[in-house]
Amino acid sequence: MKFLIIGAGGIGCYYGARLLEAGHAVTFIARGAHLEAMQQQGLTVEHEAMQFNAAVDAMSMDTLIAQHSCADYDLIMLALKSGATAGWLAECGPWLKHADTPVLSLQNGVDNEPLIAETIGQTRTLGGLAVRIGGHIIAPGHIEAKGPAQVVMGRWPRIAAPDPALEQLAETLNAAQIPTRVTDNIRYELWKKLLINNGVNPLSALTGLDTRSLTADPALGKAVYAMMQETAVAARADEVELTPADVDEMFALISQFDAIKTSMLVDREKGRPLELDDISGAVIRRCQQQDEPAPNTELVQRLLQLDIRPVQWQPLTA
Structure with missing residues (x-):
């Protein structure tokens, strides 16, 4: 071919x-x-x-x-x-x-x-x-x-x-x-993958951490899971039903997969545009259509839009 x-x-x-x-x-x-x-x-x-x-x-x-x-x-x-x-x-x-x-x-x-x-x-x-x-x-x-x-x-x-x-x-x-x-049903499969993409890509770009580090961290792992839950809610706007079992499956998959840099983290490191609108933006827009909250996704997206980066501490000099 x-x-x-x-x-x-x-x-x-x-x-x-x-x-x-x-x-x-x-x-x-x-x-x-x-x-x-x-x-x-x-x-x-x-x-x-x-x-x-x-x-x-x-x-x-x-x-x-x-x-x-x-x-x-x-x-x-x-x-x-x-x-x-x-x-x-x-x-x-x-x-x-x-x-x-x-x-x-x-x-x-x-x-x-x-x-x-x-x-x-x-x-x-x-x-x-x-x-x-x-x-x-x-x-x-x-x-x-x-x-x-x-x-x-x-x-x-x-x-x-x-x-x-x-x-x-x-x-x-x-x-x-x-x-x-x-x-x-490819639409269902695309939304199922978006569970992972919205769960780890924006947070990875924001923190500089790989996927394994994110999911293994007690606080950040909870944020990943919460953003996956918000993605499942968003999918209903496209008449796709993602169940709690789907969320659990995708969280387990990314938690057990090799530690990788997400594409969004690589793009941020190289100063390239981020796929924010197509990942977290897609979730936020569809949650808004349904009058459903997406506070975790909204917060992480906004921090990335503001391009906030860690500030290196410098000791005070006399």
Whole structure:
């Protein structure tokens, strides 16, 4: 198959490397120093179960549109930051509409798939999430990833009948050592992942702590759990019912998973925009729609918006 990965950062590059090792054709879309390094030196991906280093097909979005048709690809994997989705669709909408190529979103949040479906239609929109993976660019052209790196995917907003094409795609990904399962209710799965994202991403960015440190701390662990509960309340606005058992399951999952830096913490350290609006903002807006409180999520989001950082103590001098 021919795969196109839009937003070839830590997660996109890991999945792309897996697909290349399985014999598929992969084009990586990136920018800046990371793109230049991939073009000149190839791509390096380090993972506990894989060491990849090879030349790859990497280009900018402008070059892709100028030199290739959307129909050249069998699947587009979208791994952009959620805040970039609307802009990307506005820029590439005409290019996307000249084909039937499906788009699989592997992004944070619960608002990407509706935007994609508005542009290319529901039949081409695949909701998805990357589960139990941490992946970051540690240097241009150099990725570090960890975790089982599973994928859950489904047609947006849900599947009403068996879907042979989607099952075939899942078989292809599984054969490439990307553990994949198909769900008939991707909206529920996206909200279930948001339990974790809203629980740890903002707090991690605020405190500078990894996920294990957050959940193991008596006070911060309670805050993580409370923000997950607020996420479950927010989901009802989208007619998704997340049960107390769902909250407990996701809290246990992130508590037991490897200690990782969240993507939001990495973004804050590097001075990049945070996905606040797409994670905590999505929870706050939907709680407000239902006249439900979300005090923990609101507090952490506001502190991040104010960009409050720890002040290093300096001894007084005489």
